[in-house]
Amino acid sequence: MSHHIVEVKDLEYSYPDRTPALRGVSFRIEHGEAVGLVGANGAGKSTLLLHLNGCLFPERGTVRIGDYPVTRQTLPQIRRSVGTVFQDPNDQLFMPTVEEDVAFGPINLQLPPEEVEQRVVRSLESTNSLHLRQRPPYRLSGGEKRSVAIAAVLAMSPDILVMDEPTSGLDPRARRRLMDLLAGFTHTKIIASHDLDMILSLCPRTIVLHQGTIAADGPTAAVLADQDLLLRSGLELPLRVQGCPICGRSCGGHPRP
Amino acid sequence: MTRIEAGIGDLDTLDRLAAQDSPIHRLDPRAKVIATALFLLTVVSFSKYDIAGLTPLFLYPAVLLTVGLVPVRVLLRYLLIACPFALLVGVFNPLLDREIVVRWGGLGISGGWLSFGSIVLRFLLTASAVLLLLACTGYVAVCAALGRLGAPHLLTMQFLMLYRFIFILTDEGSRMVRAHGLRSFGAGRTTIRVWGSLAGHLLLRAYDRGLRVHAAMLARGFDGTPRTLRVSRWSLTDTAFVLGCGLFLALVRFGDPVDRLGSWCVGVFR
Amino acid sequence: MHMADALVSPSVGATMWAASMGLAAYSARRIEPEVAERKVPLMGVMGAFVFAAQMINFTIPVTGSSGHLGGGLILAILLGPHAGFLVMFSILAVQALFFADGGLLALGCNVFNLGFWPCFVIYPLLFKPLVGRQPSRSRILAGSMLGGVLCLQLGAFGVVLETLTSGISELPFGTFVLLMQPIHLAIGIVEGAVTAALVSFVWQARPEVIDLAAGERTGSMPSLKPVLVTLGIVAALTGGVLSWFASAHPDGLEWSMFRTSGSEELAAPADGVHASLAGIQERTAILPDYDFAAAEDAQATPAEEGAAWPAVRAGTSLSGIVGGSLVLLLAGLIGMSLRLLQRSRQPATP
Structure with missing residues (x-):
């Protein structure tokens, strides 16, 4: 299934004020993989994600989603196959009710009304938020907003899910619930986050970005146990890998993938 | 500040009311928009000195209020917020038009007082009708109805987006005002310079949010053509409602029910 | 100052609705999908920004009272005239609906008074030529001040004309003008100062925001012809009504x-x-x-x-008063009995 592949080659990009954001990034993600994208603030994570759905175009290098390179001409196909969940759900839920927001994507795909309805119900069900259907987004809790934002993306039936900080601002229980939800998805997943413990549980593979370049790319268990690498990249060991705060002994030196 | 915050609170209350279920709520939003428009036109079409002729029109808000499950207190609050505004110009009438037009017993009533009274009644009727439309339909549905009645799609889209972001930005705004208040210790006046910087920051934040929302919309296939969900269906009940309202309004406007009832009563008691 | 439903006659209300809707349709058509794709989200947040900015009061020098932002001119500057007009329309609609500023019937008047002048007259004919492609502090200040004052003067004059044409208020033309224009001179100066403060802040902090907004300079400059045609129709309609009156009285x-x-x-x-x-x-x-x-x-x-003279409407005769009170009583009774009916039904259908 070649069209669930994400391939980035020698990607370079600078901000409008000419600060370089990405300096030659290359990787390839296969169908069904779940990949964590970690790095300090300003390492280029969000900029990279914006290239994956064609909100930004590479200055140099290429981004391919399945059979298509990301260009202005292929945008409709790209946006249909890549679903992006943004960091602040308030930016993503822009319609006045949950139902309309989830329907926004399918309506833009110009699906017939019955199909739109089906997709709304199905995607809200899969994120356990069908009961929120008629509610306005501003009256939802943080966790509910996040679930609805994901439902809105799922309603596009994407092949690839791209998520920016899905667990930020959630209380521990909402975070756990979200992680269980994400673990149940079979899509190709790319998750950018500072929540290294979440990456550890959800993603078998991790890419570390540092100042616009890839500092490491490999199995999460190995990458997130490499203290030197993490410190160099402005990160630290996931709590689960750190020693026990009371006895000081390392209890999770070899985390479950 | 309090006015906007009160207003935002009211948005919330109205949304909750609109989420209820009643025969009025179940009507097609277009039917309610049309009925409201007819009602408003009828109210303002009465002569400026007319007071009694307007009274039967109170039946409309009274019925909508009760059948539509809208608490009287909400309506009164809304009218209270709005009234100073509506009465501002009307209050000159008694001063300018002092000609006595009616003598009733020993009491002389000037044309100015009559027209002032009429303005008050008009205000009560029109404001109630608008509030009841919102409370029984909901802002979003009203916008959708306007769209289906022919308003430009970009405009209805703007109505919806504005409504969504008012909550987020007024929240940001009040946090900013609070932060500024905490550091100015109530001493510093907000001069225009300080205001410019406060509001400017707010504007830039809003702008950046706009860019992020833009990205989120693009990611979900937005191409500049606003499309919205269309759910409501026009049924026989809606036609009946609009016709009923139209009939009632026509009767009140052209049938002179007050005069007839009044003369009949006076006749009976004589 | 907003027009209120209670002061508007059906003909004036309908005429101004037609004018405003016409301008809205024209503006919506002028924003092409490629531009709309980028502008729609900005329009949404900028409209909301005007509400949020109204929460921040500031002290007006000398008087000590507080003022806040009206918004028409800043929206035209940041979003261009067409998008600015649509945003102003939506703001006034929300104010009319939820804050009861004005009212639905008077909305057309208000949109025209507060949206048309800044977006289609002051911005293209005054602010843009004055501030131009190389904005400077003093140019922004001059453009905003002058623009703010003129917007409010024209808007206030609109209110006067609409109120008088409606004929519900007793205020004579001269008095009303003398009352409205000076008040709105003060409000206009404040609006201008506030707009200048905002524009210069944004211009210094993030010049690209203003550049981007003005980016469609060539494209989104309103072609004056359709605007003038709309305006002409409105003028003919109101003028017709006005002169009809004026000739007789x-x-x-x-x-x-x-x-x-x-x-x-x-x-x-x-x-x-x-x-x-x-x-x-x-x-x-x-x-x-x-x-x-x-x-x-x-x-x-x-x-x-x-x-x-004295034969005013039946509303003042004995039968009118009796009838009016009876009808009010009846309306109240019907409302109350409906509520009772609902209550009695409630237990059956919980």
Whole structure:
């Protein structure tokens, strides 16, 4: 299934004020993989994600989603196959009710009304938020907003899910619930986050970005146990890998993938 | 500040009311928009000195209020917020038009007082009708109805987006005002310079949010053509409602029910 | 200052609605999908920003009172005239609906007064040529101040004209103008200062925001022709109504006095097919219930004026008062019984 592949080659990009954001990034993600994208603030994570759905175009290098390179001409196909969940759900839920927001994507795909309805119900069900259907987004809790934002993306039936900080601002229980939800998805997943413990549980593979370049790319268990690498990249060991705060002994030196 | 915050609170209350279920709520939003428009036109079409002729029109808000499950207190609050505004110009009438037009017993009533009274009644009727439309339909549905009645799609889209972001930005705004208040210790006046910087920051934040929302919309296939969900269906009940309202309004406007009832009563008691 | 429903006559309300809707449709058409794709989200947040900015009060020097942002000019500057107009429309609609500023029928008037002038006149004809492609602090200040003052002056004059044409208020033209214009000079100066403060802040902090907004300079400059056509139609409509009045009754106060005489319909017995037909015809006239024929007669023979005078509407006669109170009572009773009916049904259908 070649069209669930994400391939980035020698990607370079600078901000409008000419600060370089990405300096030659290359990787390839296969169908069904779940990949964590970690790095300090300003390492280029969000900029990279914006290239994956064609909100930004590479200055140099290429981004391919399945059979298509990301260009202005292929945008409709790209946006249909890549679903992006943004960091602040308030930016993503822009319609006045949950139902309309989830329907926004399918309506833009110009699906017939019955199909739109089906997709709304199905995607809200899969994120356990069908009961929120008629509610306005501003009256939802943080966790509910996040679930609805994901439902809105799922309603596009994407092949690839791209998520920016899905667990930020959630209380521990909402975070756990979200992680269980994400673990149940079979899509190709790319998750950018500072929540290294979440990456550890959800993603078998991790890419570390540092100042616009890839500092490491490999199995999460190995990458997130490499203290030197993490410190160099402005990160630290996931709590689960750190020693026990009371006895000081390392209890999770070899985390479950 | 309090006015906007009160207003935002009211948005919330109205949304909750609109989420209820009643025969009025179940009507097609277009039917309610049309009925409201007819009602408003009828109210303002009465002569400026007319007071009694307007009274039967109170039946409309009274019925909508009760059948539509809208608490009287909400309506009164809304009218209270709005009234100073509506009465501002009307209050000159008694001063300018002092000609006595009616003598009733020993009491002389000037044309100015009559027209002032009429303005008050008009205000009560029109404001109630608008509030009841919102409370029984909901802002979003009203916008959708306007769209289906022919308003430009970009405009209805703007109505919806504005409504969504008012909550987020007024929240940001009040946090900013609070932060500024905490550091100015109530001493510093907000001069225009300080205001410019406060509001400017707010504007830039809003702008950046706009860019992020833009990205989120693009990611979900937005191409500049606003499309919205269309759910409501026009049924026989809606036609009946609009016709009923139209009939009632026509009767009140052209049938002179007050005069007839009044003369009949006076006749009976004589 | 907003127009209010209670002060607007149906003809003025409808005319201004038509004008505003026409301009909205024109603006919506002028924003092409490629531009809309980028502008729609910005329009949403900028509209909301105006509300949020209204929460931040500031002290007006000298007077010590507080003021806040109105918004038309800043929206035109940041979003361009067409998008700015649509955003102003939406802001005023929300204010009319939720804050009861104005009202639905007067919305057309308000959109025209507060949206048309800044977006289609002041911005393209004054602010843009003055501030131009190389903005500077002083140019921004001058453009915003002058623009703010003029917007408010024109808007206030619009309110005066609309109120007088509606004829519900008694204020004579001269008094009303003398009342409105100076007040709005003060408000306009504040609006100008506030706009200048905002624009120069944004211009210094993030010049690209203003550049981007002005980015469609060539594309989104309103072509004046359709705007002028719309304006012409409105002018013809209002002007027609106005001159109709003006010819018959030269002075504002006089018009309203004539209007009181418009109650021949009641003096004449209400029976007979002809009479009732005449009544219907009269009531469905553009400005109902004002008996122009009677007014003209009165003008021809001023002495008769007094005779026609006291016969105001039935609302003031005994039967009118009795009938009115009864109807109100009835409306209340119907409402209450409906509520009782609902309550009694409630347990059955929980």
